[in-house]
Each structure stands twice: as C-alpha cells, then as structure tokens.
Amino acid sequence: MKNIIKFKKNLFIPILVIFVISLSSCYNDYGLNSTDFDVVLTVNDSSTNYLNYKTFIIPDSVVQLGGSTISNTYSALMLNTFINQLKSRGYRQIFPTDSVRADLVALVTVTSSNNYVYNYDYWGYWGWYGWTSYYPFGPGYGYYPVYSGYSFTSGTMLMNLIDVAKTDTINKKVGSIWLGAINGVIDGNNQSDRIINGVNQAFTQSPYIRTY
Amino acid sequence: MKYLKILILIIFTTAIANSQPIFKFNYSVSFPNSNLRQFVDKTSFSGLNLEYGQYFSRGSYSLGFSFGWNMFSQQYTGTTNFSYQSGNNNLNGAVTGNQLKYVNAIPLLITGSYYFNPSENSIVPFVSFGTGTYYIAQRYQFGIQEIDNDKWHFGISSEAGIIFKVHKGLGLNTSAKLNYAFDSGNSITGKADNDYSFWSINVGFTYAY
Numbered sequence: 001m002k003n004i005i006k007f008k009k010n011l012f013i014p015i016l017v018i019f020v021i022s023l024s025s026c027y028n029d030y031g032l033n034s035t036d037f038d039v040v041l042t043v044n045d046s047s048t049n050y051l052n053y054k055t056f057i058i059p060d061s062v063v064q065l066g067g068s069t070i071s072n073t074y075s076a077l078m079l080n081t082f083i084n085q086l087k088s089r090g091y092r093q094i095f096p097t098d099s100v101r102a103d104l105v106a107l108v109t110v111t112s113s114n115n116y117v118y119n120y121d122y123w124g125y126w127g128w129y130g131w132t133s134y135y136p137f138g139p140g141y142g143y144y145p146v147y148s149g150y151s152f153t154s155g156t157m158l159m160n161l162i163d164v165a166k167t168d169t170i171n172k173k174v175g176s177i178w179l180g181a182i183n184g185v186i187d188g189n190n191q192s193d194r195i196i197n198g199v200n201q202a203f204t205q206s207p208y209i210r211t212y
Numbered sequence: 213m214k215y216l217k218i219l220i221l222i223i224f225t226t227a228i229a230n231s232q233p234i235f236k237f238n239y240s241v242s243f244p245n246s247n248l249r250q251f252v253d254k255t256s257f258s259g260l261n262l263e264y265g266q267y268f269s270r271g272s273y274s275l276g277f278s279f280g281w282n283m284f285s286q287q288y289t290g291t292t293n294f295s296y297q298s299g300n301n302n303l304n305g306a307v308t309g310n311q312l313k314y315v316n317a318i319p320l321l322i323t324g325s326y327y328f329n330p331s332e333n334s335i336v337p338f339v340s341f342g343t344g345t346y347y348i349a350q351r352y353q354f355g356i357q358e359i360d361n362d363k364w365h366f367g368i369s370s371e372a373g374i375i376f377k378v379h380k381g382l383g384l385n386t387s388a389k390l391n392y393a394f395d396s397g398n399s400i401t402g403k404a405d406n407d408y409s410f411w412s413i414n415v416g417f418t419y420a421y
Contacts, residue, residue: 027283027285027314027316027351028258028283028285028314030287030310030312037309037310037355037356038309038355039307039308039309039354039355039356039357040307040308040309041305041306041307042305042306042307043303043304043305044303044304044305045301045302045303046295046302046303046304047301047302183309183355183356184355184356201308205291205306205308206306
C-alpha cells in the first residue's frame with residue numbers, strides 16, 4: 001500500500017505537466033457549421049474610375065477549372081446573380097448580336113483545386129462562343145493587375161470584370177479591373193443561398209462598382 | 213566552491229525534513245495586455261492554475277511548481293479592408309468571413325511563496341514569485357485557412373493574495389497574478405516583438421497536508 005501511494009506521488013507532477021500541456025490543444029469552436037467558413041474577397045485597382053464604364057457582356061456559361069463540375073442550375077444562379085448586381089449598379093448588358101461593343105467583359109469561373117490564378121487558358125471556351133473575333137484576346141492570355149499570384153483553394157467561385165480597352169495583345173494580358181472570389185460555396189449545404197449571399201456580399205464590399 | 217555546494221545541500225535537506233506538502237488549485241479569469249491584447253482583446257474565462265510544493269512552516273514559505281492554462285479567444289465576423297502594391301499598381305481589397313483568434317498560454321514555473329503570520333491568523337496574506345517557461349500556442353483561422361504559431365518562452369510571474377483558513381490544513385484563497393512571457397521568435401504576423409503579458413484573478417483552495 002505504501003509503495004502504491006509513493007508510486008502515485010512520484011507520477012503526480014509528470015501527469016500534471018502532461019495534462020496541462022495537453023490543454024494547449026483546447027480551442028473554442030464557437031458552434032460554427034460549414035457555411036460559417038465561407039470567405040468573400042474582393043480586389044480592385046485603385047486607379048480605375050468605374051464610372052467610365054456603362055455596358056458589359058457576359059458568357060452564358062461558367063468556366064470550370066481544375067476538373068471542377070458544377071450543375072447547370074448553380075451555374076445559371078451564379079451568372080444571373082452576377083448580372084442582376086451589375087444591372088442594379090446601372091450597367092447595361094450587351095449581347096453578341098448587338099452592333100455595339102461592351103466596355104466590360106464579366107466572367108464567372110469555378111475552381112476545384114489549388115490554383116495560382118495568374119494566367120489561364122480560355123481557348124476552348126472562347127472558340128466555342130466565337131468571341132475570338134469579337135474580342136482581341138484568346139488562348140494563353142493572363143491577367144493584370146488584380147490577380148498577382150493569388151492562390152484560390154478548392155470550391156472557389158471567381159467573378160472578374162475585364163476592361164477590353166486595356167488588353168495587351170503583345171504581352172497577352174487582359175486588363176482585370178475587379179476580382180470577386182467566394183471561397184467555399186461550391187460544396188456543402190444551402191449552396192443556392194450561399195452563392196446569392198456571397199455575390200451580394202462581394203458587391204457590398206465594392207460600392208465603387210457603379211455608373212452613377 | 214565545493215564547500216558552498218555542501219552547505220546548500222545541507223540547508224536544503226534540513227529544510228525538506230521540516231517541510232510538508234502544500235497544494236493549491238485555482239480557477240483563473242485573465243485579462244490580456246500589450247501584444248496579446250492587440251491580437252485578442254477579450255477576457256479569458258477559461259483558465260486554471262495548480263501549484264504543488266513544499267511548505268516550510270518555520271520559515272513561513274514554500275517552494276514548488278506551478279502549472280497553469282489560460283485560453284484567450286475571439287471571433288470577428290466583419291469586413292477587413294486592405295491595400296497593397298503589385299508592381300506599378302496600387303490595389304485595394306476587402307475580405308469578409310469568420311476570423312477566429314486563439315491563444316493558449318501554459319505557464320510551467322518554479323515558484324516561491326511567502327506567507328505572513330500563518331500560525332497566528334485565520335486570514336493569511338501571501339506573495340509569490342515564479343520563473344520558468346511559458347508555452348504559447350497562437351492560432352489565426354480565416355474561413356478554412358488556419359495558421360499556427362507555437363513557441364516556448366522564458367517567463368516570470370508575480371502574485372499577491374489571501375488565504376482564508378476554513379479548517380485545519382484547508383483554506384480558500386483569492387489572488388491577483390501577473391504573467392509575463394519574454395520574446396521568443398516571431399509572432400503570427402511575423403513581428404519580432406512577441407512577448408505576452410496577462411493579468412489573472414484567481415479563486416480556489418489551498419491544502420497543506
């Protein structure tokens with residue numbers, strides 16, 4: 001009995017130290033669920049005067065990178081929510097059949113893997129839409145200035161506004177004047193609400209996107 | 213030098229022979245200071261402190277070990293604006309999402325305490341000083357992204373409190389304690405200045421065998 005008590009006393013301090021150090025792994029989880037981990041990021045060029053733009057054109061499909069797949073329902077929701085926000089800010093939508101060129105090209109992309117979005121290839125996409133003659137950029141064109149080596153993790157929806165007049169055909173760069181990225185909306189529950197809320201939040205963070 | 217070592221050993225051995233174990237357990241509420249406050253500025257209600265030592269009744273003092281845990285955490289759900297230079301371009305941005313900040317502070321200290329008139333009074337004031345190491349686990353989480361920065365720091369503490377004797381060998385105590393962990397490496401934001409400091413209000417019990 002005395003040996004047991006002595007044995008327990010000798011172990012008291014080491015057990016106490018291990019117990020206390022293990023507490024360093026304690027973190028308050030705040031009761032968050034998957035939707036609470038969505039992040040909305042926007043980046044803009046501070047030298048751009050967004051009031052100079054009045055019209056935009058947008059493809060009728062979402063570009064899917066890295067093997068990502070998204071249903072037609074959610075693709076349509078992304079595009080329509082983006083279009084409605086631009087219209088609410090005073091921009092007029094132009095279509096390829098119109099006789100005038102748009103000031104801006106609006107693009108929606110989804111990714112399913114880690115990507116440094118600095119330069120990606122629109123070849124198949126542009127060719128199908130027949131825009132290579134309408135817009136002077138095509139395969140292998142990269143972006144400037146707002147992309148600059150961002151890394152977007154899986155399940156990110158990207159919205160892009162491109163100033164056609166800033167296209168650099170020599171260096172193969174298109175002029176991105178605004179980026180909106182919504183991380184986490186491609187997977188999980190309540191995707192419709194999260195897409196709508198994410199796009200709306202991106203525009204809430206971007207009050208400068210307007211024609212008036 | 214040899215005789216000094218022997219003298220210290222004799223004093224220590226004699227003291228041990230006239231000592232008895234003392235144990236303290238406290239619940240701790242903590243308030244961040246300085247760099248810690250800049251990262252998390254909320255009060256911590258998650259903390260505890262344990263002390264185990266030898267009480268030397270003739271000298272009214274104790275020597276022992278102190279172990280603690282204090283978790284600071286804060287949630288921020290607003291929008292953070294930022295700006296940066298990319299080549300010749302000035303870019304602005306904003307990001308919205310759940311930001312979670314955590315600091316787990318684990319002091320592991322050698323402590324010495326002095327008790328004022330412990331035999332005569334039922335209310336015994338005391339002061340303590342400690343030195344040792346602090347394990348600081350710092351975490352920043354934004355959406356699904358997470359950054360950890362865990363470091364060992366050299367640190368010190370000072371404490372003043374009162375023990376209310378309720379029974380032979382058993383007392384209730386309350387105290388105020390200052391913890392300070394010196395710089396160690398860089399902070400989670402890359403700053404070289406990453407000392408940590410926090411105040412604690414402790415309530416608990418003391419038991420001397």
